[in-house]
Amino acid sequence: MKAAVVGAGYWGPNLIRSLVSQRSLEGVVVCDKDPKRLELIKTRFPSVDVSTDLDHVLSDRAVEAVLIATPISTHGPLGKRALQAKKHVFIEKPLAGSKAEAEMLVELAERNDRVLMVGHTFEYSPPVQKTRAVIEAGDLGKIYFISMMRVNLGLHQRDMSVIWDLAPHDFSILFYWLRETPEMISAFGRDCVQKNIPDVAFINVRFPSGVIANLEVAWLAPSKLRRTAIVGEKKMLVYDDTENIEKVKIYDQGVNFKDPESFGEFQLSYRTGDIVSPRISSAEPLMNEMEHFLDCIRTGKTPSSDGRSGLRVVEALEAAETALKTGNPVHLSPKS
Numbered sequence: 001m002k003a004a005v006v007g008a009g010y011w012g013p014n015l016i017r018s019l020v021s022q023r024s025l026e027g028v029v030v031c032d033k034d035p036k037r038l039e040l041i042k043t044r045f046p047s048v049d050v051s052t053d054l055d056h057v058l059s060d061r062a063v064e065a066v067l068i069a070t071p072i073s074t075h076g077p078l079g080k081r082a083l084q085a086k087k088h089v090f091i092e093k094p095l096a097g098s099k100a101e102a103e104m105l106v107e108l109a110e111r112n113d114r115v116l117m118v119g120h121t122f123e124y125s126p127p128v129q130k131t132r133a134v135i136e137a138g139d140l141g142k143i144y145f146i147s148m149m150r151v152n153l154g155l156h157q158r159d160m161s162v163i164w165d166l167a168p169h170d171f172s173i174l175f176y177w178l179r180e181t182p183e184m185i186s187a188f189g190r191d192c193v194q195k196n197i198p199d200v201a202f203i204n205v206r207f208p209s210g211v212i213a214n215l216e217v218a219w220l221a222p223s224k225l226r227r228t229a230i231v232g233e234k235k236m237l238v239y240d241d242t243e244n245i246e247k248v249k250i251y252d253q254g255v256n257f258k259d260p261e262s263f264g265e266f267q268l269s270y271r272t273g274d275i276v277s278p279r280i281s282s283a284e285p286l287m288n289e290m291e292h293f294l295d296c297i298r299t300g301k302t303p304s305s306d307g308r309s310g311l312r313v314v315e316a317l318e319a320a321e322t323a324l325k326t327g328n329p330v331h332l333s334p335k336s
């Protein structure tokens with residue numbers, strides 16, 4: 001089997017790098033409409049074939065897998081062409097630029113019996129996987145709330161807001177951890193640099209279980225922050241993806257509330273115990289993700305981040321964007 005990567009701009013070369021090291025592939029073809037990008041790719045990865053003609057790539061029967069890393073507005077149309085050509089398809093996050101397009105892709109993949117996977121890279125990241133294991137082992141107790149920051153200076157996009165660029169990561173991580181989707185989303189934002197393209201957004205999310213979450217996403221910030229704090233009934237966890245080694249720390253901290261026996265008795269006691277940083281594999285998320293995609297094609301397994309998972313995230317993004325534009329919260333029907 002050969003794999004084709006469509007789109008070799010900023011992110012595409014990372015997919016190409018992961019694929020050229022996959023021994024199970026016979027070859028990698030790279031397609032970009034810009035011949036200059038292809039020249040650079042050929043210099044960096046001499047073993048790949050390149051083409052500006054997507055029809056030509058899709059007509060190659062040896063190409064069974066197509067990976068799309070083009071701008072979001074093209075995900076729907078290009079994904080549709082690849083699925084109609086009976087290819088297995090991986091689409092970078094978010095799956096599509098609208099709920100309607102995401103539904104169309106899911107339906108087409110199911111009808112054609114093809115693998116459809118979305119690039120929710122963080123679901124393949126060892127610290128994110130470890131955090132889910134900690135939550136599911138009950139170590140944190142009942143989760144009260146989660147606060148997430150994903151901010152840095154740039155890269156400003158021309159055709160979408162910061163919500164569509166950065167929040168897919170946080171929504172996919174939240175849904176992966178909690179195994180539920182929101183019942184309500186509200187958002188505030190501002191277009192500070194380019195008119196009508198919000199570059200900062202504060203998104204509030206409420207889940208059916210009662211967990212609430214806040215996502216702060218921005219292309220305007222003095223330093224790069226990728227920090228999530230989970231506050232539970234028993235313990236608290238901080239996942240900081242900018243840390244080199246100790247990306248996850250579990251704090252044995254909390255507040256105990258005692259029913260007062262007498263009037264005036266102090267009712268709260270604060271607990272500050274150990275801080276533990278669990279051992280976490282150093283495997284590269286993108287490599288895990290590519291191996292998983294190829295494995296699903298070979299075995300017929302459903303990917304962890306399948307089309308439906310992509311659709312759930314797109315629904316949340318659309319709701320957050322609507323809430324930001326209208327100033328009103330959006331109510332959703334939660335899905336498990």
Ligand SMILES: NC(=O)c1ccc[n+]([C@@H]2O[C@H](COP(=O)([O-])OP(=O)(O)OC[C@H]3O[C@@H](n4cnc5c(N)ncnc54)[C@H](O)[C@@H]3O)[C@@H](O)[C@H]2O)c1
Nearest residue numbers: 007008009010011012032033034037069070071092093121
């Ligand atoms: N998983 C991650 O962590 C991560 C990180 C960054 C970007 N991304 C995603 O990757 C995708 C691409 O983002 P980017 O920053 O690399 O964009 P980019 O603009 O840098 O690159 C896009 C490339 O696609 C090419 N292209 C556009 N339309 C095409 C078409 N019809 N046929 C062939 N080539 C076409 C362009 O010429 C360009 O080279 C986006 O969906 C983005 O959200 C994912």
